[in-house]
Structure formats: structure tokens, C-alpha cells
Amino acid sequence: MDYEQQRKAGSSSCSVPLLESSSKGTASIAQTLGNIIVSVIGTGVLGLPFAFRIAGWLAGLFGVIIVGLCSYYCMLLLVQCRRKLASEEESIHLNSYGDLGHKCLGRTGRYVTEFLILIAQCGGSVAYLVFIGQNLSSIFKGYGLNLASYIFLLVPIEIGLSWISSLSALSPFSIFADICNLLAMAIVVKQDIQKVVGGEFSFRDRTAITSNIGGLPFAGGMAVFCFEGFGMTLALEASMKDKSSFPKLLATAFTGITLLYASFGFFGYMAYGDQTKDIITLNLPHNWTSIAVQGFL
Numbered sequence: 654m655d656y657e658q659q660r661k662a663g664s665s666s667c668s669v670p671l672l673e674s675s676s677k678g679t680a681s682i683a684q685t686l687g688n689i690i691v692s693v694i695g696t697g698v699l700g701l702p703f704a705f706r707i708a709g710w711l712a713g714l715f716g717v718i719i720v721g722l723c724s725y726y727c728m729l730l731l732v733q734c735r736r737k738l739a740s741e742e743e744s745i746h747l748n749s750y751g752d753l754g755h756k757c758l759g760r761t762g763r764y765v766t767e768f769l770i771l772i773a774q775c776g777g778s779v780a781y782l783v784f785i786g787q788n789l790s791s792i793f794k795g796y797g798l799n800l801a802s803y804i805f806l807l808v809p810i811e812i813g814l815s816w817i818s819s820l821s822a823l824s825p826f827s828i829f830a831d832i833c834n835l836l837a838m839a840i841v842v843k844q845d846i847q848k849v850v851g852g853e854f855s856f857r858d859r860t861a862i863t864s865n866i867g868g869l870p871f872a873g874g875m876a877v878f879c880f881e882g883f884g885m886t887l888a889l890e891a892s893m894k895d896k897s898s899f900p901k902l903l904a905t906a907f908t909g910i911t912l913l914y915a916s917f918g919f920f921g922y923m924a925y926g927d928q929t930k931d932i933i934t935l936n937l938p939h940n941w942t943s944i945a946v947q948g949f950l
Contacts, residue, residue, distance in 0.1 A: 678821075678891060678892045678893045678894050678896065679819070679821045679892070679894060680820055680821045680824065680892040680893050680894065681821075681894060682893075682895070682898055682902055683824075683828075684820070684821055684824035684827075684828075685820075685824075685889060685892065685893050685899070685902060686902060686905070686906055687824050687827040687828040687831055688820055688823065688824055688827045688885070688889055688892070689882065689889060689902070689903065689906045690827070690831045690834075690906055690909075690910065691827040691828075691830045691831050691834075692827075692881065692882035692885040692889065693724075693880055693881055693882040693906070693907075693910055694831075694834050694879075694881075694910060695777070695781070695878075695879065695881050696780070696781065696784050696950065697875065697878040697879040697881070698838065698879050698914060698917055699932045699933050699934060699950075700875050700878075700879075700931060700932060700933075701713075701717070701875065701876070701879060701914060701917055701918035701921065701933075702917070702918050702920075702921025702922045702924075702925070702929050702933045703875070703921075703929050703930065703931045703932070703933070704716075704871070704872040704875040704876060704918060705872075705918040705919060705921065705922035705929070706860075706922050706925075706926070706927065706929040707863065707865070707868040707869075707871055707872045708862075708863050708868060708869055708872035708873075709859075709860040709861050709862040709863045710859055710860070710861055710919055710922055710923070711861040711862050712861070712862045712863065712869070712872070713872065713876075713915075713918050713919070713922070714915050714918075714919060716872060716873055716876045717876050717879075717911060717914050717915045717918060718911060718915065720873070720876040720877055720879075720880055721880060721907055721910065721911035721914070722911075724877075724880040724882075724883075724907065725903060725904060725907040727883070728882070728883060728886045728903060729900055729903060731753075731883075731886050731887060732886065732887065732890045732899065732900075734753065735747045735752075735753060735887060735890075738753065738756050738757075748887065748888075748891060749767075749887060749888070750766045750767065750770050750884070750887065751763045751766055751767040751770075753766070753887075754766030754767070770884050773884060774884055777881065778811070782804050782807055782808075782811070783800075783804065784950075785803075785804075785807060785950075786800050786801075786803040786804040786807065787800060788947040788948070788950060789803040790803050791947055792944055792947055792948060814826065819892075820888060820889065820892040821892060833949040833950070834949070834950070836945075836949050837945070837946045837949035837950045838913065838917055840942060840945055840946050840949075841917070841921070841933060841934070841937070841946060842916060842917060842920050842921075844924070844937060844938075844942055845920040845921050845923065845924035845925075846920060846924075848924040848925070849920070849923050849924050852924075854923070854924075856923075858926055859922065859923060859926060876914075879914055880910075921933045921936075924936075934946055934947065
């Protein structure tokens with residue numbers, strides 16, 4: 654019996670998604686909002702001021718807004734595609750990207766889609782582990798542990814969190830992570846504003862639109878990298894109690910995130926100008942500020 658027949662027959666032998674995707678979701682609006690924010694915001698935001706330096710502050714603002722709108726539209730389009738395909742055959746439940754790929758392109762579509770999602774998620778996870786390990790090794794320099802040791806210490810925690818199959822149960826961790834991210838970004842923006850107000854700042858010295866066209870693709874790629882979360886779109890919508898609220902909730906989340914990104918990149922570039930480094934934390938003074946930012950992130 655192939656996959657399609659199993660779906661139609663409602664066989665219990667069908668594979669179970671790693672994340673809760675039941676048609677009867679349990680997540681509230683607040684829980685889903687927390688999960689959306691933590692799914693989208695990542696370490697890429699630290700490179701936004703540098704992207705503004707490469708592209709210019711006006712081009713950077715325009716780029717972040719355009720990428721935010723496109724990301725919102727594409728995520729919403731995924732949900733609408735799933736709903737449309739599911740409505741054509743009510744006996745079939747489309748819970749994941751693999752299900753959509755199978756419905757559109759057959760078994761090959763399923764394999765290719767799930768392979769690409771796997772590579773994307775593994776790559777992102779590795780980047781985060783290295784980033785967290787670097788921050789921990791920087792904060793706890795006197796304990797004699799190298800970067801690899803901190804990464805290995807993080808692995809059991811990551812494995813434990815991966816065993817939580819419900820997005821509702823994960824929401825407290827997501828909300829805590831959101832608070833940490835917002836505090837870190839607030840500290841950086843505070844430092845940026847203090848430098849702009851207290852230092853020798855001239856708005857004319859900041860480039861609005863770069864003449865270096867070759868740098869625009871890099872800046873655009875950085876903006877796209879900042880808007881993560883596509884791999885979680887279907888699971889987030891499926892986890893909600895009131896699925897009809899998802900489009901409005903997603904719009905609210907993306908509006909706030911886009912404004913936050915635009916402010917973070919703009920003030921970072923305004924503060925340091927051509928001295929803006931590829932990771933904004935490298936511009937911060939080596940005191941409690943940089944330690945707090947590293948700890949929160």
C-alpha cells in the first residue's frame with residue numbers, strides 16, 4: 654500500500670510528524686506568537702548594521718521592508734496552498750512540507766522537499782551551536798574549556814528539547830528566548846543611540862544608497878537570512894486552536910520584527926559608519942555590555 658492509499662484509508666501506520674500538526678491544535682495566540690518570533694529572529698540580525706553599511710541606510714531600510722513583506726506573503730501562501738489541496742480531498746491530511754511535495758510532485762517531490770528542509774535545518778542548527786559555543790567560551794575564558802567542549806555540553810540540552818513534540822509545550826522556552834533576544838537587541842540599540850548622541854556624528858557622512866552595486870546582493874542575502882522560520886510555517890499554523898487567526902497573527906509578528914530589524918540596522922550603521930564590523934557586537938566596548946549581549950544571545 655503506497656503513501657496515498659495509506660492516507661485515504663486512514664492507516665495508523667503513517668509516519669508521525671516530529672512536531673505537533675494535529676488538526677485539533679492546542680496552542681493559544683500568545684503561545685503561537687512566541688513560537689513565530691523565535692522561529693524568525695536569529696543571529697543573522699547581528700550582521701544587519703554591516704549590511705546597511707554595504708548598501709546604504711536608505712537602501713537597507715527599503716531592502717528589509719521588502720524582504721519582510723515577501724517573507725510574510727510566502728509563508729501565508731504556503732498555508733493557503735495546504736488548505737486548498739486539503740479541501741480537494743478531505744480524507745488526506747497535509748501536515749508537512751513533505752506532504753505538500755508528495756501531493757504536487759509525487760514521491761520524488763516528497764523526497765526532494767524533505768531533503769532540502771533537512772539540510773536547511775541542520776545547517777542552521779550547526780551555525781547556532783557554534784555561535785552559542787563561541788559566546789560561552791568568550792564569557793567563561795578562565796575555565797580552561799575550548800570551543801568544542803562547550804558545544805558538546807550543549808548537545809544534551811538540544812537533544813532534550815528535540816524530544817518535545819508539541820509546539821504548545823515548547824512555547825515557554827520560545828517566550829524566554831524571545832525575551833533574551835529582545836533584551837540583547839535593546840542593549841545594542843541603546844549603545845548605538847548613546848554613541849550617536851554623545852559622539853561626533855554627521856548624518857551627511859552616512860551613505861544613503863551605495864554606488865557599489867556589487868555589494869547589494871550581499872546586503873540582500875543578509876536581509877533574507879534574517880527572516881528565517883519557513884521550515885516551521887505549517888507546523889505553527891497547525892498547532893493553533895483558532896487557525897483562522899493565523900494570518901492576522903503572522904502579519905502582526907512580521908510588522909514588529911520588520912520594524913525591529915530596520916531600527917537595529919539603521920542605528921547600528923548610524924553609530925559606527927564605515928567602521929561598522931560584520932558582527933555588530935565586535936564594535937561594542939569590552940565591558941559588561943558586550944558580556945550581557947553575548948549572554949542573552
